Structures are given as structure tokens and as C-alpha cells.
Amino acid sequence: METLMAITIGFLFSLGTYLVLTKSLIRIILGTSIIGHGVNLLILTMGGLKTGGPPLLGGEDLSYTDALPQALILTAIVINFAVTALFLVLAYRSYKTLRTDDMEQLRGYEDE
Template identity: 50%
Template structure:
């Protein structure tokens, strides 16, 4: 099961890099969001997908689920939401100011003939 999640995370990283290298600001924002999901899957797979009881010391329980990857996932989710919201606000503001979402037109780079 972990190998499938690792492969899926690799595919998501590839798709996100492709989107982040494009010229459209919205595609860059979506690529960053997909990269965040890939990182979530990587952290989840590094925490070893195992079943166990809640991490409370009780008699008779032998296997516990590690709470650290779950806490890190929640942190990554909150940070990625804030980053996505900020990037969307900046993208909307630059579109209103400059009238384009093309990164090269924002820089003033002339197009090739």
C-alpha cells in the first residue's frame, strides 16, 4: 500500500512542477496547491501506514499509531490553506492592476516573433 502512495506522490510532484513552470499565475497557484498535496502524501507514507490503537497508555494494547505524522499533516494543511489564500489574493490583485495573468507580460518581456 505504501508503494502506491509513494508513486502517487511522485506523479503529483511531476504534475505540480509542470504547472508551476507555466506562464499563467493561476496555473502556478494550482501547481503549488498540488505540490502541497504531494507533500502530505509523502509525510503520511513516511509515518508508515499501520493500524493501531490510539496513543494512550493502557494495559493490553501492544501496537500504537504514531501521532506525530498526523500532527504534522494538520500543520501542513493549515499552512497550505493560508498560502493558497494569500497567493490567490495576490493573483487577483495583480490581474486587476496589470490586466493580465501572464508572468512574462508582467515583467515586460517582449514576445518572440
């Protein structure tokens, strides 16, 4: 199962890197969001993909799952959503003001 997760994480990182390196501002935002999802899967995989009982004291099950990776991922999902929403609002505002989302034109480079 870890091999499948490693392939999926590698695919998400490569797709996110490809999107970040494009000229469109919306694709850059989507690329950062996809890389964030890849990081979430990486944290989950590094925490271990084992099954066990809930981390409650007093239970009779002796194999517990670690709740820390899930808590970190939940926090990362909320932060990723907020940052993506902020980036989308800034991209919308820059498009309404400058009438372009091309990074070459936003940087001030002339078309050759």
C-alpha cells in the same frame, strides 16, 4: 500499499512541477498547492502506513500508531490553505491592476 502511495506522490510532484513551469499565474499557484499535498502524502507514508490502536496510555492494545505525522500534516494543511489563499488574493489584485496573468508580461518581456 507503499508502492501505490509512492506512485501517487510521484504523480502529484510531476503534475505540480508541470503547473509551476507554465506561464499562467493561476496554474503556478495550483501547482504549489498540489506539491504541498504531495508533501503531505510523503510525510504520511514516511511515518508508516501501519494500523494500530490510538496512542492512549493505559489501554490494553500494545501496537500504537504514531500521532506525530498526523499532527504535522494537519499543521501543513492549514499553512498550505493560508498560503494558497494569500497567493490567490495577490494574483487577483495583480490581474485587476495589470489586466494580465501571463508571467512573460508580468516580468516585462515583450512579445516577439
